[in-house]
Amino acid sequence: MPDASPIVELLKISKWFGSTPVLNKVDLPLYPGEVHALLGENGAGKSTLVKILCGVHLPDSGKVHINGEAVEFRGPAQARRAGIAVIYQEPTLFPDLSIAENIYMGRQPRGYGGFIDYSAMHRGVTAIMSQLGVPLRAEDPVLGLSIADQQIVEIAKALTFDAKVLVMDEPTAALSSAEVERLFNVVKKLRTQGVALLFISHRLEEVFSISQRITILRDGEFIATGSVADFTTDEVIRKMVGRVMTTLFPKEPAPIGEPVLTVRGLRRAGVFRDISFEVRRGEIVALAGLVGAGRTEVARAIFGIDPSDEGEISIEGKVLRDPDPTAAMQAGIALVPEDRQQQGLVTELSAKRNATLTLLRQLHRFGLMIPRLEKAVAREWTERLQFRGHLDEPVRVLSGGNQQKVVLAKWLATQPKLLIVDEPTRGIDVGAKAEVHRTLSELAKTGMGILMISSEMPEVLGMADRILVMHEGHITGEFSRSDANEEKIMAAAHGNA
């Protein structure tokens, strides 16, 4: 219905992070009374585009127009004053305060003597809530509200700001189907009031049911835009993935042996359910899916960091009782986490110290560390991984690739039977990537079982013997190396198996 002109228009937006281009000349018009869905794989540039729209980032080139006039946002506050409100997946509210106070914080209505006019505040909230058709009470505390209700509070806040544009970044990811339905009713009401909505979601069926227009990004490039009626689900998926495979180091064949890890019916309330699979000796099993599908959480549960509510984890047939990281390590599990800086490394310590952290108990005599042994162990694994850096340097000065090698060395030194790697090549350069892949392949050849969480399609397709796909906390697809392809995996990752 673009007989009206767009409220906000992003024109030829480009953005680089360092030398990496994340957006290349992307256009995005937002019309009043229309839901515009922004689609793309993980890392396609959706979040960056949203951050530019709401003033968190400045574009390197291109323009933001509001009602036809060029603007330049210096910070989120300016974007908000221009009528752009963002609802994040996890709302930022004050848990200890009431709903009304959350909505009006910083601009409370004042009565006589400058006192806060609570009754005016409560009337305002009640009016907005009934306008949205949501039975939330103004005086109830925010703590205890579900994520869905918290999002409603954020939307109500945006409405009191008189927002013209509402950006919703994966608002449905944490909602139940009933909650999604209610949110969509609210969205429809906002549409009739002439609000322009930008909707980001990985659930294609939702996109097709709620939006009027879609734009597809892939690797920062603008791929397609148009009325939702002009697209089919298959077409959208093809446009989202259709990328040329980059050359990778593929996994070399290794004899597949007995199961190392067996997971049966694992469940953690509200996070994942019905997780059953196994990883065999010499096998690389990829855990694919979209960010937030629950893959990292499954890995954490296997390693005993988070408790699971139900289910069984066994290593070489022996059931792990009351899993905790110490028991998991003793059973022969190693976990290389996604976030190296925070969880994988002590960034102030040297590479040598980091590499031997897992082995402290074997490297001491009478409670004192033996530097010679420490050095020998650190050297053994870092050399096998072709670590290029100084062992005595603090790891914070190392490159991403070398840091990842230190984390790997640290865990390989424990000689695990099962290696879990979470996004093993995120944020490291192409050369180092290939080396990590070669290492994983070699480790599989030695009979290690490897569970690899990865959001990078070429990595999944190139490295894995078997691919499990997760969607919203459960496994929606399993493919062998030979019959896997991008379209199948993306379809399963979107729950369209």
Place this chain on the structure above:
Amino acid sequence: MGTLRNREYLSGNFGRLGQLWERWLRSRESWLILLLALLVIGTASMNARFLGPQNIKDLMLNVSLIALLAIGQSIPIIMRQIDLSVGSIVGITAFLSGLIFFGHPNTPSLVVFLVGTGVGLLLGAVNAGLIIWGRVPSLIATLGTLYIYRGADYAWVHGRQINAANVPSSFLALGNIGFLGVPLLMWIVILFLILIGTILRRLPMGRECYAIGSNPAAAILAGINLHRRVSIGFLFSGAIAGLTGVLWLARFGTVDATAGLGIEFQVVTAAVVGGVAITGGTGTVIGAALGALLLGVFNSALVVLRVPPFWQQAFQGTMLLVAISVDAYLAHRLAIRLRIKRSHV
């Protein structure tokens, strides 16, 4: 409890009155009052002297100083900060007030009050400067000034002592007189309760303190000037400590460099027992004052029941831990409930 009232779901369909009643039942203040009543009745039944007029008067005088400091302390704690330097500020202003009278016996009391409060404000400003400009966490900054102020106090006082004889009797009377059977000190506490309670409840400034303690990042997003609010909190806490120092002299008459030594821990304990959560965002000044009263009554009961004084501190510590454990337990329970509630996956 303060935390409970906010954190529990208000469930069920009660009328407006039912809602109020339910809130009252869930509030920290009502539990404190209940506990106080039980304690008083229990102790009095074992020893009637506990309710004697002199004992009650002493109790009120002792409690009011701690309660005043606890009111001041509540403001930083609500903002997820803490002010440990208040005991040392009390020490400095108590001696300073005595010294003024020693040098100029005819100084009007009002001038002494203004000077004492002003010096407290100044020392609070040093705290605020360290925390805001120096970016030192308030726990560390005020732990530092706790020692610095006390050390300066010792160096300056240099073993001297102010005696009641050096202080005008009209001033000393302020620490002793009362209206309507309630000591002046307690009236001052009540005045501040009304004043600060109203600001915290009814003015945007007050609500912003809760917002800052509840979620600092969200507070900044809401356009709240966090630095200004936190500074004001420490200025206020310092000024209240300064005022308490002057009252300290009026109450005790005899003052040396050790006035108020270690009192900050009683103050923080009172506030926390009273429901001003150390994690910020919840609590009321009434609760903090009730916490001080509960601690005072408890100590007095131990004395009346001839419990060895060594045990007093142990009991205080126990109460603090019980209060914090109950809060933590309830928060934990709620977290589990919420996770299960959201388990639509």
